[in-house]
Amino acid sequence: MAGCFAFFACCAVPAQADPAPPSNSLSPTSAVAFAWTVRSRDPNIQDFLEQHMSLRRYQALIDLDTTELTRLLTDADEQARELLATLGFFNPELRWQHDQTAAPNGSGHLGQVTLEVQSGPATRVTQVQWQWLGEMTDHPSGVALQAIIEKQWGLPPGETFTQMAWDRAKTKALRQLLAEHFPWGRLAQSQARIDTLNNQASLTLAMDSGPAVRLGELRISGATKYGVQQVERLARLAPGQAYRQNDLLEAQQRLVLSGFYDSVFINLEPEGQPAQAPVNIELKESLRQRWQLGVGVRSDSGPRLTAEHTHHSIPGLHWRAVSRVAVDKDLQSLGVELLAPPDNSLWRWNTSAQLQRRQQVDGEISSQRWRAGRIQMGPRIDRSYFAQYDVATQQNNSLGAVESFSGNLAWTWRDFDSLPFPTRGLGLGIEWGAGVSLGPVQQPFVRWLAKGLNILPLGERSGRIALRASLGSVVIQDTQNLPTTQLFLTGGDNTVRGYAFNSIGVDLGNGQIGAGRYLSTGSVEWQRPLRWKGAASDWETAVFADVGAVANALPLLKPQWSYGVGARWRSPIGPVRMDLAHAQALNKWRLHLSVGFTF
Incomplete structure (x- = not known):
């Protein structure tokens, strides 16, 4: 189709768009070969081009001559059009001005370069075509998941097409696929066909779910002080249950919040069988005893001193004991809490005792x-x-x-x-x-x-x-x-x-x-x-x-x-x-x- 080209899955900011130094890398008093600026009604376009175009990098080459700058401006025009295409503007009007009589702070011997941008109409999505592959096409929850992903697609018809929005929408769709039952899914193909004459985009995606996965045995490492049984109780990941990414995240959170473990890593064995994929749980256990001392300031009561002692497994009882002391000018407290596994x-089971003395407006x-x-x-x-x-x-x-x-x-x-x-x-x-x-x-x-x-x-x-x-x-x-x-x-x-x-x-x-x-x-x-x-x-x-x-x-x-x-x-x-x-x-x-x- 005349006037059309395609953005594929690997499409990104063009390779010619070398990252420029930060905008403050050249101070107003720095020696530069030329000054340059972008003018546009849209400040986002102006900032984007000034950040990504290579011209800024070449300003520091103070030995540039006019012939070399002319060649750079030719390349810069092509680069600017490619950058604008990533923002959804495929028919911009660019006007370059080179005033050799203007010099920034007297140091730019090649003068002032100005780019005026008329972006033209933005490209909008006209259709989105989906192709679904893998076991999800016959899986009850897979069919429902298809409908959810399509309904929540981040770049529906009528939306402005940009490279960033295109990448973000694909990433979100893939994350939704991997979160429920299909952790080995993938984006098999994606294509954005752009009709540059009519400023329209047609999107095509193929999602391969792979097999539906169920959890297998728990492979626990690092559980030496507090036992494997406690890890299994806190994780609550039963062999045979359907894979849900959120279940693994919640299990990791429960283990961390328990206080018995300094770090927890949970992941699905990538080479496991779909019917019984092993779950790896790697732990770093907390010390049996821990002291914490703190000094701080409260706006209500001034300086504050705190001390806390934790024993994760009291001998014989195997409960956790936490003792706390806090002292400031208005509040003095002593507390002890016992918490069962x-x-x-x-x-x-838990039991606690707390003694306080507080100075209030109406007395102690x-x-x-x-x-x-x-x-x-x-x-x-x-x-x-x-x-x-x-x-x-x-x-x-x-x-x-x-x-x-x-x-x-x-x-x-x-x-x-x-x-x-x-x-x-x-x-x-x-x-x-x-x-x-x-x-x-x-x-x-x-x-x-x-x-x-x-x-x-x-x-x-x-x-x-x-x-x-x-x-x-x-x-x-x-x-x-x-x-x-x-x-x-x-x-x-x-x-x-x-x-x-x-x-x-x-x-x-x-x-x-x-x-x-x-x-x-x-x-x-x-x-x-x-x-x-x-x-x-x-x-x-x-x-x-x-x-x-x-x-x-x-x-x-x-x-x-x-x-x-x-x-x-x-x-x-x-x-x-x-x-x-x-x-x-x-x-x-x-x-x-x-x-x-x-x-």
């Missing part, structure tokens, strides 16, 4: 919490049920120690695209408990707390919106008979920024704040990535507004607002947050620093 359903509170129950932790869902005993003694409280006993359930669900740096997703959590206050006056009570986080993407350049909310209440006849640790306070780094930690509560008069039976918080935050030379960096900006309220009666819930700006850094140890927030009720600014993502 997981059973076949990943449930684990000393508390103890003892807990025993079972927990099941997964990549997406955590569940637990436990019995809990609380006792708290508050300074200037005539009642002395206040105690309670309760039974509790907790459930957390996470569906985020990436942890600990999510860019989209939803998280929900709920805690529910029922019990009785102890002491001279015994009163039954019910406590519940619900929380949610929704991260909504706005686009690659626009970032995302993060929405947080929490609601909670305690139902009891008189809150004075309940430990304050069972009631609610809010404010601080992770709730209502601009206010000190747990400084929002019930106004007791004389400047004192007490815990209350009702809690409500909310937050909206716009997180936007900072870009450097067209690419997203490890830094982000944030603009936010927070609100929270605590009261002993619903009509008395009085919102406390704050707003501010912040920065985010994707550090090796997790996200680092730096926020400057203004507390509206106090008319004061407060700096908040925190590390990590939790939900």
